[in-house]
Amino acid sequence: MIDPITGLGIVALMGALATIAGAAEDLESDVGSQSNPNSQVQLAAQMDFPHRIFNKAISGEPPAYGLWCATGATVASVLLAQNMSVIFAIAIGSLAGAILLGLFSVTAHMGRTASQKRFKQPIYMDMVIGHVPSIIAHGFIAVFCIISFSYIMDHVLSHPFPLPLLAFLWGITAGAIGSSTGDVHYGAEREFQNQPFGCGLNAAYSGNIVRKAESGLRNGIDNVWACAKFGGPVTGLALGFTVFFDNWRSTVFSGVNAVIAGLIIVLILILANRLVEVQGRKAYGPFKDEDGGAETA
Amino acid sequence: MSAVEGGPASGGLPPNKVIAIGVIGGLAGIYLTMLNQTFNTTIFSVMGGIGSIFAVVWGADAVRRVCSYGLGTGVPSIGMVALGMGIVAAIFGLILPETGILQIPAILGPVISFIVAALIGLVIGLLSNKILNMNIPIMEKSMIEIAGAGCLVMMGLSASIAGSFAFNDAILPSVVSTGYIALVFIGGAMTILHPFNANLGPDESQYRTLYVAVEKAAIIMVIAGFASLTAIDAVSAALTMLVGLLIFLVYFNKFMKSVHREAYKVVGTGLLPSAEELE
Numbered sequence: 001m002i003d004p005i006t007g008l009g010i011v012a013l014m015g016a017l018a019t020i021a022g023a024a025e026d027l028e029s030d031v032g033s034q035s036n037p038n039s040q041v042q043l044a045a046q047m048d049f050p051h052r053i054f055n056k057a058i059s060g061e062p063p064a065y066g067l068w069c070a071t072g073a074t075v076a077s078v079l080l081a082q083n084m085s086v087i088f089a090i091a092i093g094s095l096a097g098a099i100l101l102g103l104f105s106v107t108a109h110m111g112r113t114a115s116q117k118r119f120k121q122p123i124y125m126d127m128v129i130g131h132v133p134s135i136i137a138h139g140f141i142a143v144f145c146i147i148s149f150s151y152i153m154d155h156v157l158s159h160p161f162p163l164p165l166l167a168f169l170w171g172i173t174a175g176a177i178g179s180s181t182g183d184v185h186y187g188a189e190r191e192f193q194n195q196p197f198g199c200g201l202n203a204a205y206s207g208n209i210v211r212k213a214e215s216g217l218r219n220g221i222d223n224v225w226a227c228a229k230f231g232g233p234v235t236g237l238a239l240g241f242t243v244f245f246d247n248w249r250s251t252v253f254s255g256v257n258a259v260i261a262g263l264i265i266v267l268i269l270i271l272a273n274r275l276v277e278v279q280g281r282k283a284y285g286p287f288k289d290e291d292g293g294a295e296t297a
Numbered sequence: 298m299s300a301v302e303g304g305p306a307s308g309g310l311p312p313n314k315v316i317a318i319g320v321i322g323g324l325a326g327i328y329l330t331m332l333n334q335t336f337n338t339t340i341f342s343v344m345g346g347i348g349s350i351f352a353v354v355w356g357a358d359a360v361r362r363v364c365s366y367g368l369g370t371g372v373p374s375i376g377m378v379a380l381g382m383g384i385v386a387a388i389f390g391l392i393l394p395e396t397g398i399l400q401i402p403a404i405l406g407p408v409i410s411f412i413v414a415a416l417i418g419l420v421i422g423l424l425s426n427k428i429l430n431m432n433i434p435i436m437e438k439s440m441i442e443i444a445g446a447g448c449l450v451m452m453g454l455s456a457s458i459a460g461s462f463a464f465n466d467a468i469l470p471s472v473v474s475t476g477y478i479a480l481v482f483i484g485g486a487m488t489i490l491h492p493f494n495a496n497l498g499p500d501e502s503q504y505r506t507l508y509v510a511v512e513k514a515a516i517i518m519v520i521a522g523f524a525s526l527t528a529i530d531a532v533s534a535a536l537t538m539l540v541g542l543l544i545f546l547v548y549f550n551k552f553m554k555s556v557h558r559e560a561y562k563v564v565g566t567g568l569l570p571s572a573e574e575l576e
Binding site: 107 | 476509553560562565
């Protein structure tokens, strides 16, 4: 049993790793438009809006991150079993996971674009060459941090699950948080930057995403530049808090007390969410268009 | 996605042929790992991985057929369902002869798993159509196929890591306790769901989708081969990785060629198509 102060330090370290992982995970999904915002990228070409935005329809983020992290952790466990140093084993494992992510990105983008032949969406090879390394790089940071805190959980906090299983579960969690938190910033705001703020997505605007940048044509790298200012960090914070609070309660309390502490944390979060929502509604109210009056759903 | 909604998938290999390839290839691969025990070696573990590729092709084709009815965002979910059903059935079938509750020879394990998977698939298919009213004409048949394929992929990859499909002696210590089962589960699910999801669109073609299935199954086989380093000897593990890598290279190349052939155009770089071009 480790002493409480060291325990809290370890939990804080895990929270920090998870924050970096969450931010990198969300930004990686923004480079390639994975998950929810992808449906508008897919729709754009079909609505006669051909574009130069990467269409990375691998699958939802949770199963995808489950696979990258499970792969990375499997490779790392094999290397650890051969007595390799921990940092090297996790780094090589994460590299394997990130390269797998790159391979899936290539088939997803090229396959989907080829299947849009009748809408005359060309495949730009410079996009594949330019975006995939950025996807692999962001993916590597995310997978490395997730496997690292899973390793700490497994070997320092003595979690009963083996490393690949823990990394798999945390990968799914990271994907789910990235998909629910960060996607809003990219999908609702960046993709539809040309619409008035808060107007909602009218069906007539479906697929009419912003395709031109400050200079030239917009691509995934421009999107990640914008999302790195808010969506990515917020996702990181969400995953960081999840990992920190979850481990904090089981480090400080034990047995039934830990469960009660968990329930109290969830209750406080629900109340806080409700307060923010009510305050937001009071401050901004329903959307009114510029001519005044007409409310949209 | 509108253009792909509401109709049966068409073209290329007929469904029954793919089913035959998947069932026979998958089961044969799993059973051929028994040569390991016969010849007292682990070199035949590679057969489990090859069997899983056949099963993935079948699973991906079944996903393609059922998802052509406009499932859209449901494609990833259906892959997860496949391995969810498959993994329960696989473990049940492999463990049943070893518990001694029923007098069944252990060699029948994979077949029992396969039948149980089909039954679970049937129940899920009936629930989706009759209770959730999804009303997809081929739902029951597809769920049986997807569960069966998921179960074969799970057994094939496990056998290639452990060198045998005996549950208590091989799969439990080298796949379940080590946690590699996470890779087998999510790797199997992603290889079944990704090919159709990656090629979704009105101009999707069966060959291109199945090329992705083979290529992705091969890359998971490479990782399974790497994981098997802790269970079987290095030469056998290297063989699994090498064969997987070769299959991956061949089919990735085929996929790239078919993309270059079938896309509207493949350009190095360029501006967006002009308004006249889009007319």
